[in-house]
Amino acid sequence: MKQAIFLDRDGVLNEVLTKRVKFVNKPKDLYLLEGAAEAVAELSKAGYDIFVVTNQGGVGLGFLKEKDLVKIHDYLAQLVKEHGGEIREVAYCPHKPKAGCDCRKPNAGMLLDLADRHDIDLKRSVMVGDHERDIEAGQKAGCKTVFIGDEESSADRKALSLQDAVPAILELLQN
Template sequence: MKKAVFLDRDGVINEVLTDRVKFVNRPEQLFFLPKVAEAIRQLNEVFDYVFVVTNQGGVGLGFMKELQLQKIHDHMVAELQKEDAIIKEVAYCPHKPKSGCACRKPNSKMIEDLAEKYDVELAISYMVGDTDTDILAGKKAGTKAVFIGKNDSNADATLPDLLSAVEWILNDVI
């Protein structure tokens, strides 16, 4: 069995609700948070896979087409790859909030589907996110969960940014 880290996208990898971007609806609106590539590179050295699992209700709400979302993700993966930071696959839920689908976090289907596809053991894997829905999805899937932000009582750890989260994860794994 393999081990993986599942990352939320908005607020973990890229800016959202900042002065320069409200939502990411086009590739040029994707601005990486500081030291994200470095953090992902460190994960790549220890984990078999790094995945992104993200709710993208903007598709279901009509703010962008699914093809546009795929272009954003292709851009994100390519830009990170230029810095030797490898994302194996991006899974997303395109459905509207409150649509009742099985894939939208806090449900764990995206994580579980990737785990099945890549033979990942969830008990030795991690979910990193900046909302309670990310933490709940990770817990439902059976991963440890790391919260980026101020506090989440359901998380195994709470840290201010992805690089700090990676340091905690790497200490926890060893």
């Protein structure tokens, strides 16, 4: 079984609720955070599969069509690839925030599904997110966790950005 790195999207890889963008509803709304693509490249080059796991309730609420979300994710993968990184797959929950589905974080459905389909050992993998719901999803799946931000968190490690988190992620994967 393989190890993997699961990354939340908004707030870990790209801007959201900033001066430039409120929500990412089109590829042109996607702005990578400083150093995010380089961080994914470093993690990819270390030999780990990178998966993005993201709640996208805007689809269920009608703000965004699923075909447009796929275009956004294709654009994200392209930007990361231009920096030498690779996103193996993007998993998303398209349901409304209070739909009660198993896939919406803080539930672990997306991680469990990816682990099943890609032969991933969740106990030897890492979930990275900027909200406690991301950390909870990782913990429910049995992953080690890294919180991005300066708030309190129950995560195993914390960092201010994905780029800053690379050493902690690699350390967790090696232990």
